[in-house]
Structures are given as C-alpha cells and as structure tokens.
Amino acid sequence: MIFLIKILVLIFVGFVLYFVILRFAPKKALKHRICPKCKSKNIGITGGSQVTMLGAFFPVEHECLDCGYTSIIFPEKEE
Numbered sequence: 001m002i003f004l005i006k007i008l009v010l011i012f013v014g015f016v017l018y019f020v021i022l023r024f025a026p027k028k029a030l031k032h033r034i035c036p037k038c039k040s041k042n043i044g045i046t047g048g049s050q051v052t053m054l055g056a057f058f059p060v061e062h063e064c065l066d067c068g069y070t071s072i073i074f075p076e077k078e079e
C-alpha cells in the first residue's frame with residue numbers, strides 16, 4: 001500500500017514539475033509578416049505552385065490578401 005502511495009506521489013510531483021516548466025519556459029516568438037500598407041497579417045504567397053521550383057532561386061513574392069499589395073519584401077514582426 002505504501003509503495004502505491006509513493007508511486008502516486010511521484011506521478012503527482014511529475015505533473016506539477018511538468019506544468020511549472022511549461023509555465024516558465026520561454027515562449028517562442030512567433031513571427032508574422034505584416035503588410036506595410038494596411039498592417040494586415042493576412043499575407044499569402046503569389047504565384048502558387050510555380051513558386052516551388054523558382055522559389056529556390058528567386059525570392060518568393062508575397063501578397064496581402066486584404067488590400068492586394070504585392071512585394072518581395074514584407075516586414076516580419078515578432079508577436
């Protein structure tokens with residue numbers, strides 16, 4: 001019986017440690033491309049499938065899905 005309680009305590013301590021580590025672990029900074037014109041985060045890639053082959057050699061052009069602004073350079077912003 002004592003053996004069982006020890007296992008339960010170990011599991012409990014493990015859970016507590018897990019949540020404490022999760023809580024204090026540094027959050028990964030998410031990078032979002034934002035439209036320089038309307039500040040929208042709704043950015044897509046123009047060209048679709050044809051980009052896959054050329055994308056290795058040429059920079060991918062992005063398009064703002066909200067205002068239609070297209071550019072190779074879209075600023076990235078950390079959240």
Ligand SMILES: [Zn+2]
Pocket residue numbers: 035036037038039040064065066067068069
């Ligand atoms: Zn835009």
